[in-house]
Amino acid sequence: MTSIKTFVGAKIHGLRVTDKSLNYRGSATIPLSLMEAAGISPFERVYLVNKNNGHRWDTYAIPGPEGGFALNGAAARQGEVGDEVLLWTFRLEAEFSGANVVFVNHADNTLDRVERYPSPCEAP
Numbered sequence: 001m002t003s004i005k006t007f008v009g010a011k012i013h014g015l016r017v018t019d020k021s022l023n024y025r026g027s028a029t030i031p032l033s034l035m036e037a038a039g040i041s042p043f044e045r046v047y048l049v050n051k052n053n054g055h056r057w058d059t060y061a062i063p064g065p066e067g068g069f070a071l072n073g074a075a076a077r078q079g080e081v082g083d084e085v086l087l088w089t090f091r092l093e094a095e096f097s098g099a100n101v102v103f104v105n106h107a108d109n110t111l112d113r114v115e116r117y118p119s120p121c122e123a124p
Helices: 032-038 073-078
Strands: 005-016 019-021 027-031 045-050 056-064 070-072 084-093 099-105 110-117
Touching: 005 032, 019 073, 027 032, 027 045, 027 073, 032 056, 032 099, 032 110, 045 073, 056 070, 056 073, 070 073
Parallel strands: 005 099, 019 070, 027 056
Antiparallel strands: 005 084, 027 070, 045 056, 045 084, 099 110
């Protein structure tokens, strides 16, 4: 019998909060280019941690303008403009199939590089 486990699907390092909107129905607004590089779909569940205060929460991703990263709804209480946030997704699989890890330029929330963490089954 094959067991299903939870593995990291994608990760974005180094997002800087550029905006927050308490009176929004919720979500995290992420530049579409970063979402695409990581393999994150609009409205996909994402998990976040604020490196400045240690708060952790989950919400869903919506695409936004380049250079921005906004905390919306109740998530706006999780950080301040300028805080650094890490974001990741998970997926249920029998075996780890690899993950894209996106590194962000801290100055302007643009793509710095993408590293692929391969599945142990992928050829080197």
